[in-house]
Amino acid sequence: MIQNSSRKWDIGRFFQTLNYFEVIPFFSCLQRLFTSDDKSKTVHLGEKKMGTILVAGATGGVGKRVVRRLLDNNYPVRALVRDSHKAREILGDKVELFEGDLTLKETLTSKLMDDVSAVICCTGVRVQPVEGDTPGREKYYQGIKFYLPEVVDSPEMVEYEGIKNLLEVAQKSLKYKLPERTIFDFTNPTLELKESWGAVDDVVMGGVSQSNIKLIRNRAVFSGNVSTDNNGGFASVRTRNFEPPLDLSDYDGIELRVQGDGKRYKFILRCEGKWDGIGYCYSFDTIYNFTQTIQIPFADLIPVFRAKTVPEAGNFDASKIYSMQLMLSKFEYNGGLNPRFSPGLFGIEIESIKAYGGKPKPQFIMISSAGVTRPGRPGINLEEEPPAVRMNDQLGGILTWKLRGEEVIRSSGLSYTIVRPCALTEKPADKGLIFDQGDNLKGQVSREAIAQLCVEALELPSACNKTFEVREEDQPKNNSNWQDLLSQLTPDSI
Numbered sequence: 001m002i003q004n005s006s007r008k009w010d011i012g013r014f015f016q017t018l019n020y021f022e023v024i025p026f027f028s029c030l031q032r033l034f035t036s037d038d039k040s041k042t043v044h045l046g047e048k049k050m051g052t053i054l055v056a057g058a059t060g061g062v063g064k065r066v067v068r069r070l071l072d073n074n075y076p077v078r079a080l081v082r083d084s085h086k087a088r089e090i091l092g093d094k095v096e097l098f099e100g101d102l103t104l105k106e107t108l109t110s111k112l113m114d115d116v117s118a119v120i121c122c123t124g125v126r127v128q129p130v131e132g133d134t135p136g137r138e139k140y141y142q143g144i145k146f147y148l149p150e151v152v153d154s155p156e157m158v159e160y161e162g163i164k165n166l167l168e169v170a171q172k173s174l175k176y177k178l179p180e181r182t183i184f185d186f187t188n189p190t191l192e193l194k195e196s197w198g199a200v201d202d203v204v205m206g207g208v209s210q211s212n213i214k215l216i217r218n219r220a221v222f223s224g225n226v227s228t229d230n231n232g233g234f235a236s237v238r239t240r241n242f243e244p245p246l247d248l249s250d251y252d253g254i255e256l257r258v259q260g261d262g263k264r265y266k267f268i269l270r271c272e273g274k275w276d277g278i279g280y281c282y283s284f285d286t287i288y289n290f291t292q293t294i295q296i297p298f299a300d301l302i303p304v305f306r307a308k309t310v311p312e313a314g315n316f317d318a319s320k321i322y323s324m325q326l327m328l329s330k331f332e333y334n335g336g337l338n339p340r341f342s343p344g345l346f347g348i349e350i351e352s353i354k355a356y357g358g359k360p361k362p363q364f365i366m367i368s369s370a371g372v373t374r375p376g377r378p379g380i381n382l383e384e385e386p387p388a389v390r391m392n393d394q395l396g397g398i399l400t401w402k403l404r405g406e407e408v409i410r411s412s413g414l415s416y417t418i419v420r421p422c423a424l425t426e427k428p429a430d431k432g433l434i435f436d437q438g439d440n441l442k443g444q445v446s447r448e449a450i451a452q453l454c455v456e457a458l459e460l461p462s463a464c465n466k467t468f469e470v471r472e473e474d475q476p477k478n479n480s481n482w483q484d485l486l487s488q489l490t491p492d493s494i
Contacts, residue, residue, distance in 0.1 A: 052076040053458070054116045056102065056166060057123035059090045061424065062367055065451035066120055067091055073455060080112065080166075102162030103154075113173035120365045120454050121166065125159060125398055126152035155401040163366070163405035167412050170364060175413050179358030181251065183324075186350055189215040199224075200238045200325070207232020211328075219259075222326055223347035233330035233343070236266075239323045241273050246321040250461060252357025253297040254324075259349040260286020264340035267296055268304075268325035271317040278305050279325065280316040283332060285340060286348060295356060307331045324353065359461035360415040365454050370420045370469045372403040373439045386423060386442065406467065410492055417457045418467040421445045432473035435485055443471035453482070462486040 053070050057063040058079035070077045071094055078096040081087035087097055100107035102123060184193065194215055201209045201224070209232050211224025226235045248254075256267065263286060268279040280301035284294045303313035307329065326348070330341045374380050375392040382390045392399045409416050422443045429448035434441070453470065457463035463486045 051117035052078050052096075052115045054078050054080060054098075054112065054119045054170075056080040056119065056121045057367075058095070059087050060122055060124065061426075062447045062450050062454075063122035064090055065448055066122060066454050067095055069451050069455045071095070076115075078112075078116065080108075102165055103157045105165045105168075108165055108169045110169065110172065112169055116170075116173060117177075118174075118361070118363050118365065118458055119166070119170050120367075120458075121163070122367045122454075123158060123162060123166075124367070124369075124402075125155045125396075127395065127398070155396040155398040159398065159401035160404045160408070164408050167364070167408060167414070171412060171414060174363045177363075178356070179251075179360050180255070181248070181355040181358060182352060183246070183254075183355060184220075184350075184353040186215060186220040186352060187218045189218065196239050197237050198240065199236070201235045202227075202230075202232035205232065206230050207234070209233070209235040211235035211237065213237040219349040219351050221347060221349050223345070225345055226328055226330075226343055228330060228343050233341075234327055235346070236268075236325055236327035236329075238268075238325040241322045245271075245273075247319045248298075248321060248355045249319040250359045251298075251318065251355035253295055253299075253355070255352075255354045255356040256284075256294040256296070257291070257351035257354075258286065258294060259289065259291045259351075261347050262286055262288035262340065263328060263342075263346055263348075264338050265348060266325075266327040266329060267294075268327060269301065269316065269321055270323045270325075271320050273322045278303050278310055278313050280304070281333075283338075291351070302333065304333060307333060307335075309333050326350070360464050361459060361461055362417040362457055362463050363414045364409060364412070364416045365457055366406065366409055366416065366418045367450065367454070368402050368406055368418050368420045368467075369399060370422045370439065370441055370471070372399045372406065372420065375399055410465075410467070415464045417454075417463045417465075419450060419453060419457075420467065420469040421450050422469065422471040424450065430476055432475055432477035433480065433485070434471050434473055435489060436469050437467065437489060439469060441469035441471050445470050445472045456482045457486070460486055462489075465491045467492050 053075050055063055055067055055070070055077060058067050058081060067077055067079060076096070077094070078098055079087060079091055080098050080100055080102070082099070082101055084097045084099045098112050100112065102108070184196070186193065197213045197220070199211050199213065201207065201211055203209070207227065207230045209224065209226045211222065211226070213220055213222045222237050224235050226233065254267065254269070264283055265286065266281050266283050268281050270277060270279050272278065281304045282296045282301055284296070286292065298316050298318050301316045303310045303316070328341070328346055330338055332338050369388065371386055371389045374385060374389045380389075388395065388399055406418050409418060420439065422441055422445050424447050425444050427446045429446045429452055431446070431449070433445070433449060433453070449472065450470065460483055462483055466486065466489045468489050
């Protein structure tokens with residue numbers, strides 16, 4: 001039987017803990033008032049879920065709009081451009097430029113894909129009026145044909161060979177990347193990262209254990225001295241509440257990369273913002289001085305309140321995660337003891353915390369064109385078709401080669417989205433959108449709307465491995481539910 005001795009309780013540290021996590025708002029407000037402490041007590045992780053986005057064709061009509069929207073959503077952007085000086089004037093200083101040419105395979109080196117999570121391909125053969133740059137050219141690009149068009153480049157080289165070249169370098173980097181999301185990367189320490197976590201020891205229950213978390217050697221080190229005096233026996237570190245709560249509903253669980261001390265720890269998630277509410281727990285064993293990857297499936301989390309299980313709490317809700325906690329405790333659950341617990345010094349190093357097992361999201365988004373399957377299709381009345389379909393042969397087989405480029409993407413092994421817009425215009429994106437499959441859709445659509453669609457699709461598993469046409473409705477748009485629109489589409493049969 002373990003005898004618990006009595007030691008003096010540190011009431012000052014008790015109030016420091018409550019203040020750090022703003023458990024007593026009035027007390028916390030007074031401290032900020034007298035110390036000029038304006039630091040937020042919530043953690044702003046943001047909603048960006050991906051790394052650098054590579055945009056090919058970034059200086060074109062759709063491409064430059066895609067770049068702008070990506071930057072507005074705080075994505076790092078790399079643009080593949082032929083002329084970096086011209087591109088800098090168009091795209092500004094916030095974009096990383098990579099000078100290369102899709103049609104020249106040797107210019108697409110492996111550095112093009114460094115840290116890239118997805119590619120948005122807005123490339124296309126330049127089409128212009130034969131008459132040249134006349135005042136009527138703007139109307140031509142509004143979808144109103146006044147002039148006989150001609151292609152400037154080779155459709156085969158741009159729409160097919162160029163796509164193959166880009167895919168070849170992209171596949172090497174993206175093909176085997178598992179869908180994951182980094183929540184905390186302690187290998188890149190920042191002040192914000194340091195201030196996200198604080199100690200919650202048994203002092204809050206009258207105990208005397210002490211711990212802290214420090215960023216050392218590009219890792220977070222959770223260490224201290226755990227004591228069973230005063231009926232205590234746990235030490236932990238916890239994040240301040242996330243604002244907004246994390247939505248990890250597209251993932252299977254949490255992955256920890258740790259180096260432990262041979263003890264058993266608990267990882268705790270909360271899907272409510274209460275200080276002393278229900279936590280969802282998972283216990284894991286560490287190996288002394290050995291780096292491990294610990295996967296914690298959401299389905300295996302146990303609802304617990306003060307080390308007692310609460311079955312009626314139901315399953316964990318991964319769509320609203322308010323905080324995370326790492327704990328060393330002498331107790332397991334419902335009075336059971338931790339078989340690897342011993343009082344005294346402890347320490348565990350954390351390299352990263354990630355969400356794993358995510359549903360695939362598009363790795364390669366291509367802007368193609370409506371009409372690519374119509375040249376030569378039986379039953380097509382060319383008089384009713386857009387100019388690109390009627391003049392496919394005169395334009396070097398532009399739609400035929402676009403279709404060949406699509407086929408290369410569909411067989412690449414990457415998760416993809418192929419968007420086939422109808423006639424592109426310079427109008428604002430103020431109309432609702434109609435999606436369809438089968439390549440029968442006709443009409444117009446704003447370049448702004450297509451750019452927005454591409455950026456939204458990056459985060460939507462429902463966009464994966466689908467090819468579809470897009471045009472505008474006649475009515476002004478309501479708030480678009482992109483998830484619902486894309487979920488109605490059928491995945492391609494590959």
